[in-house]
Amino acid sequence: MPHASIARQITDYANRADPYPVYEELRRTPVLHEEEGGPYLISSYYDIKALLHDPRISSDAANVAAAGGDELDRTEETGGLPPSFLRLDPPEHDRLRRIANSAFGPPHRPRRIENMRGEMREIVTGLIDAFGDARQVDLVDQFAYPFPVTVICRLLGVPREDEPRFRAWVDPLVASLDPAAGPDRDTDAQKAAREARMQLGMYLAGLVEERTREPRDDLLSDLAAGRGPDGSLSMMEVLSTSVLLLIAGHETTVNLITNGMLTLLRHPEILQRLREDPGLSVNIVEELLRYEPPVQLVPQRTCIADIEVRGVTIPKGSRIWLVLAAGNRDPERFKDPQRFDPDRGDIQHLGFGSGIHSCFGAPLARLEAQIALSELARRLEGPRLVEDPPPYRRNAVLRGPRHLGVAFDGLR
Amino acid sequence: MVADYVEWLRREGRIVIVGASLAGLRAAETLRAEGFAGELTLVGDEPHEPYDRPPLSKAVLLGKASPHHTELPHRREIDAKWRLGVAATGLDLTAKRVRLADGDEVEYDRLLIATGVRARPWPKEEEARLDGVCLLRTREDAADLYRRLRAGPRRVFVIGAGFAGSEVASACREMNLPVTVAERAGAPLVGALGGVVGAVAADLQTENGVDLRTHVTVTALVGDAVGRVRAVHLSDESVVEADVVVVSLGSLRNTEWLTGSGLGAGPRGIACDAGCRAFDFRGIVTDDVFVAGDVARSPHALFGYQFLSLEHWGNAVAQAETAAHNMICHGADRRPHLWMPAFWSSMFGVNIKSVGVPPMGEQLMITQGSLAERRFVGVYGYQGRVVAAVSFDNTRWLEFYRGQIERGAPFPVEYPTVDRRPEGRRPVPAGFPDPSLPTHGPMVTLSGYSPADQQLVFHPARH
Numbered sequence: 001m002p003h004a005s006i007a008r009q010i011t012d013y014a015n016r017a018d019p020y021p022v023y024e025e026l027r028r029t030p031v032l033h034e035e036e037g038g039p040y041l042i043s044s045y046y047d048i049k050a051l052l053h054d055p056r057i058s059s060d061a062a063n064v065a066a067a068g069g070d071e072l073d074r075t076e077e078t079g080g081l082p083p084s085f086l087r088l089d090p091p092e093h094d095r096l097r098r099i100a101n102s103a104f105g106p107p108h109r110p111r112r113i114e115n116m117r118g119e120m121r122e123i124v125t126g127l128i129d130a131f132g133d134a135r136q137v138d139l140v141d142q143f144a145y146p147f148p149v150t151v152i153c154r155l156l157g158v159p160r161e162d163e164p165r166f167r168a169w170v171d172p173l174v175a176s177l178d179p180a181a182g183p184d185r186d187t188d189a190q191k192a193a194r195e196a197r198m199q200l201g202m203y204l205a206g207l208v209e210e211r212t213r214e215p216r217d218d219l220l221s222d223l224a225a226g227r228g229p230d231g232s233l234s235m236m237e238v239l240s241t242s243v244l245l246l247i248a249g250h251e252t253t254v255n256l257i258t259n260g261m262l263t264l265l266r267h268p269e270i271l272q273r274l275r276e277d278p279g280l281s282v283n284i285v286e287e288l289l290r291y292e293p294p295v296q297l298v299p300q301r302t303c304i305a306d307i308e309v310r311g312v313t314i315p316k317g318s319r320i321w322l323v324l325a326a327g328n329r330d331p332e333r334f335k336d337p338q339r340f341d342p343d344r345g346d347i348q349h350l351g352f353g354s355g356i357h358s359c360f361g362a363p364l365a366r367l368e369a370q371i372a373l374s375e376l377a378r379r380l381e382g383p384r385l386v387e388d389p390p391p392y393r394r395n396a397v398l399r400g401p402r403h404l405g406v407a408f409d410g411l412r
Numbered sequence: 413m414v415a416d417y418v419e420w421l422r423r424e425g426r427i428v429i430v431g432a433s434l435a436g437l438r439a440a441e442t443l444r445a446e447g448f449a450g451e452l453t454l455v456g457d458e459p460h461e462p463y464d465r466p467p468l469s470k471a472v473l474l475g476k477a478s479p480h481h482t483e484l485p486h487r488r489e490i491d492a493k494w495r496l497g498v499a500a501t502g503l504d505l506t507a508k509r510v511r512l513a514d515g516d517e518v519e520y521d522r523l524l525i526a527t528g529v530r531a532r533p534w535p536k537e538e539e540a541r542l543d544g545v546c547l548l549r550t551r552e553d554a555a556d557l558y559r560r561l562r563a564g565p566r567r568v569f570v571i572g573a574g575f576a577g578s579e580v581a582s583a584c585r586e587m588n589l590p591v592t593v594a595e596r597a598g599a600p601l602v603g604a605l606g607g608v609v610g611a612v613a614a615d616l617q618t619e620n621g622v623d624l625r626t627h628v629t630v631t632a633l634v635g636d637a638v639g640r641v642r643a644v645h646l647s648d649e650s651v652v653e654a655d656v657v658v659v660s661l662g663s664l665r666n667t668e669w670l671t672g673s674g675l676g677a678g679p680r681g682i683a684c685d686a687g688c689r690a691f692d693f694r695g696i697v698t699d700d701v702f703v704a705g706d707v708a709r710s711p712h713a714l715f716g717y718q719f720l721s722l723e724h725w726g727n728a729v730a731q732a733e734t735a736a737h738n739m740i741c742h743g744a745d746r747r748p749h750l751w752m753p754a755f756w757s758s759m760f761g762v763n764i765k766s767v768g769v770p771p772m773g774e775q776l777m778i779t780q781g782s783l784a785e786r787r788f789v790g791v792y793g794y795q796g797r798v799v800a801a802v803s804f805d806n807t808r809w810l811e812f813y814r815g816q817i818e819r820g821a822p823f824p825v826e827y828p829t830v831d832r833r834p835e836g837r838r839p840v841p842a843g844f845p846d847p848s849l850p851t852h853g854p855m856v857t858l859s860g861y862s863p864a865d866q867q868l869v870f871h872p873a874r875h
Contacts, residue, residue: 053811055780055789055829090831091781305827356808 005034007041007321010297011396017389019296019399020338023326031312037068039299039319040312043326045333045350047309051322052355056305059357061087067302067319081201082236084244086357087300093356099230100241103222105363112219113363116151120368123150124375131411136386139404143376144257148250148368155249155364156242157211157218162203169200173247197243204242208235219245245361253365255294255400257372260285262404263292264373265385267340271377278374283342285369289328289351291340296325296399298353324350325399382409421521422740425450428510428518430500431526431666432456434464434725435705435732439524440490442736452492453518455510457499458550466725468554469576470758473583475562479555500527503673505692508700522739525670525682525690526705526732529663529723534571539633544641545657548576560656561587568592569644569654571630573600575757577660578613582759585620592623592652594630594644597845605766605802607843608776609790612783612804613759620760625650633657663723665707675701681709681721686748688735704728704735710749714817715769715799724755752814753800756807762786765807768800768817771844778836779825781806789813792842793823 009015009022023043026032032041042048051057058064061083085096102108127143137143149170153163172192208224215221223241226232233241264271264284274280301320306313314320327350329337335344352359359365376383386405393402427443429436432454440452456462464482471477495512502511503523510518531549534540544565546557561568561584568584570577573595584591597603599610600617617624625646632645644652670677675698676691677683682703683691688710690701703710705728709719734749756765773792781788781804789809792800798821801813824839 050812050815053809055809055812055831056827058830060830091785091787094787094831304830307827354808355811358808 005038006032007034007038010323013392013394013396016392016394016396016399019325019396020329023323023329026323026326027330031309031314033312033314033318039321040314041321041323042309043323043330044310045327045330048322048324048327048350049354051301051307051309051320052350052353052357054307056303056307057301057320058089058304059087059093059301060089061300063089063302063304064300064319067317081240081243084240086244086248090356095230096233096237096241097356097360099226099233100223100245100360102230103219104360109222112155113367116155117367117371119154120147120151120371121375123147124371128375128379128411135409136405136407139261139376139406140254140258140401141403144254144261144372144404145250147257147372148253151364151368152246152249155219156246157207157216157220166200166203169196169203170246172196173200200243201239204239205235208238208242249361249364251398252294253361253368255398256285256288256365256369258400258404259292259294260288260369260373261376261406262385262390262401263288263340264377265383265406266388270340270342271383274374274377278378280342281370281374282366283347284373285366286347286349287340287342287344288369290334290347290349291328293325293328293349293351294398294400295351295353296323296397298322298324299397324353379412380406380408381412384408418740418742421450422447423449425521426453426519427451427522427524427739428453428455428520429524429526430455430510431524431528431705431707432458432494432496433462433526433528433705433728434484435526435528435728436524437462437484437486437490437732438729439526439704439732439736440492441487442733443740444490445488446737446740448740450521452490453495453520454492455495455498455500455512455518457497457513459497460551461494461496463551465549468551469548469579470583472554473558473561473580474586475558479551479558482551499669501669503670503675505674505698505701520700522700522702524702524704524732524735524739525707526703526728527666527669528706529665531659532661532664534633534659534661536633539635539641540659541639542633542635542641542657543639544655545633545659547659548580549663557656557658561589565589565655567652567654568656568658569594569652570658570660571644572660572662573597573613573617573624573626574603574660574662575601575755575759577658578617578759579757580658580660581617581622582620585622585760590623591621592625592644592654593617594625594628594646596627596629598626600624602843602845603771605770606773606776606792607845608783608840609802609804610843612786616760616762616786623652663706665721667707680719681707683709683719686711686713686750687738687746688731688749689738702735702739704731713748713750714752714820715772720753720769722751722753724753726754727751752817754810754814762804763807764802764804765810766800766802767810767814768792768798770800770802770842772799773842773844775823775839776842777823777825777839778833779829780809780831780836782833782835791816791823791825793839796823797821798823798825 006026015022026043030044030047042051085093127147131137158166173196207220211221212224215225223238299321303314303318306316331337352362384407386407390401390404393400429439436454462484464484467477467482472479499513500510501513508520531547547553548557567590570581570593573593578600581591581593598607600613602610614624629647630644631647633641634643636642641657644654665681667677667682674692676693684703685697688702688704689697690703691697706723709721711717712720730751731749734747738746752767753769754767770792772794775793777791778788779791787805789801789803789806791798798816801810803810
């Protein structure tokens with residue numbers, strides 16, 4: 001009986017709750033090419049690491065499209081905006097990312113993220129307080145989703161009173177990112193997404209104009225101002241960068257927090273340790289990024305030259321999937337890789353990628369997840385899973401539970 | 413017998429480490445981590461516990477870090493006897509004794525030499541003694557220079573545009589101090605990175621307001637009546653008034669204390685094999701004397717087995733760990749030190765990083781980015797192989813080129829890369845100066861094939 005290709009097993013929703021056996025099988029053929037015109041799947045840690053630093057690999061959306069598009073990537077409907085730096089090669093990528101970074105982190109804004117620590121803690125406290133007398137919550141809808149959205153709004157400089165309006169546009173957009181939402185899915189959702197993107201774009205454009213006239217201490221003001229030797233971004237570039245930061249800035253964090261709580265509830269002894277020592281959250285979050293990475297694979301790469309990996313020649317123009325989640329559990333790199341172990345000395349995971357496209361928002365995501373998990377551990381009395389495994393989102397790339405029912409005995 | 417000796421050594425032997433800096437500390441930690449339970453002594457001529465030097469020419473000069481707080485973090489307890497503030501003055505290989513400046517002697521069963529390098533002083537002693545003439549190597553040097561820069565001198569004069577000199581110039585400009593840099597070669601960093609990249613560094617300096625003078629040497633430092641430096645005379649007969657002069661002429665290996673000991677030690681360092689064991693002057697390897705860090709010269713398989721001297725932070729750590737491991741294990745468990753040379757620097761807001769051995773390169777190709785934009789990756793080739801790469805504000809790609817060097821990938825680089833510009837399609841001569849001329853700061857020195865090489869001038873195997 002012919003069995004489904006591994007690429008299809010990865011996308012198959014039936015494997016969403018536990019894709020790791022498929023990845024283990026995948027690693028047996030470190031460079032896997034299953035069908036003519038299909039992608040080359042790379043699954044070993046060292047190969048992925050090497051290709052993330054390889055200047056013969058392109059992230060340019062145009063190159064990916066020329067290579068025949070990608071079944072995991074049909075959702076990058078840009079709604080008239082130019083591609084964001086995620087989908088560009090140097091030198092355009094470098095210029096946009098440098099300008100974005102000058103608004104976000106060191107050396108220009110070294111304390112922007114760190115300074116949000118207090119605010120993040122307040123948001124988390126508010127969300128947990130709002131559980132009220134309930135003894136069971138959906139951790140996704142009531143916590144893991146609203147927390148990073150609120151944070152990214154504040155960071156960008158979306159006025160607090162606009163947050164509900166803003167959320168109403170972001171929700172359908174995020175829903176449309178699901179690769180299962182292809183042409184065969186209801187067109188209402190697609191229409192809603194397009195409409196939402198347009199509305200969001202117009203709203204952001206209005207904000208950017210305001211900030212250009214009257215700058216404040218927020219990311220949009222800095223993006224609009226564009227100080228420094230690289231000059232400024234065009235209005236369209238400001239918008240595509242903001243939308244990228246907005247979407248990437250929370251979709252993955254939702255999954256990191258949810259995967260994190262799920263994993264901790266499956267490892268109660270570690271949850272207990274975190275409760276006693278919030279400092280452990282640093283290592284826990286790193287190990288989570290290895291063990292349950294929110295971005296499972298990077299599908300949007302093509303090679304612009306023939307390259308050889310482990311004796312296999314990948315011809316110029318081929319699509320490449322870098323399966324980060326498989327590399328993260330590669331026994332060639334990590335001892336006892338299937339074990340969740342925040343005490344391992346050396347957690348150099350691929351969770352944030354590596355190379356020039358390594359996660360832009362990593363410092364933000366780390367801090368959010370650390371605060372979220374340590375506060376949940378501290379405040380929930382006797383937390384337990386309602387359902388294991390929980391129901392998952394359809395998305396195979398940005399993988400995480402759609403709902404996470406957690407029951408508990410009370411709040412501290 | 414031999415096995416018994418190693419077991420005995422691990423249990424109750426005496427190990428002496430001469431040199432209490434980065435390499436010495438990391439070696440001591442590795443010895444303990446790998447189970448050495450005997451007596452451990454660290455000898456250092458500076459009065460401080462080991463501290464980190466890279467910040468001294470960067471953050472410390474800008475007042476962003478204190479020169480007195482760059483101690484190296486201890487990875488573990490090392491339970492050692494510290495002999496700080498006392499230099500080693502001699503070595504008796506037969507009696508296995510290290511002589512100290514205070515007349516004391518320390519006996520060892522195994523010895524690690526990690527005495528490093530010191531700043532090359534201004535050769536005219538009287539001029540070097542003028543107030544305001546500075547070196548930059550130690551914590552005290554950095555504290556003194558910081559104090560002088562803070563006082564707002566009319567002009568700072570830097571002799572030598574290697575990495576250290578260029579970093580000092582960068583700090584001066586960041587503090588808005590007028591600075592003149594004099595360089596014998598045609599551009600800064602030429603010894604380390606060649607003339608093509610040096611030209612970029614030159615533009616970087618002049619655009620940032622440095623008064624850069626190339627193809628000149630300093631002929632005299634002139635003081636005032638009370639012995640403060642006042643002016644610098646140059647070989648083009650010009651005179652520059654300055655109240656701070658930073659002598660940045662590279663380094664000297666601390667090997668004089670070994671003169672007459674019989675070890676293969678000289679101005680180029682102490683020759684050792686890939687396992688970090690020192691050679692004696694006859695080219696015979698010793699078995700109880702090991703070497704690590706800046707003072708070592710060791711053969712490297714990737715670079716034709718020539719002896720390499722590396723003044724690199726990462727090399728000091730890796731070589732110390734390997735030396736320590738090899739000191740207390742059986743022959744078959746020993747590891748070779750095959751570190752990929754790598755160093756970094758930052759100046760005028762640009763991050764510079766290199767892997768491999770650029771001075772070995774005959775040709776250079778800009779495979780990504782552009783020299784004019786000062787954001788690029790340059791790849792060095794030697795006889796059809798990739799031997800090094802350098803990046804300006806493009807660090808994240810270097811890991812790829814490191815892999816290319818390791819596998820001896822072909823040069824020129826013919827495959828396309830993202831951001832390849834028309835200027836990067838063809839290789840150009842890398843523009844290194846004649847290697848028989850001493851330069852002040854190549855950071856990586858190829859020093860030929862002879863372990864007993866004690867000459868200062870050498871002729872590399874290049875036709």
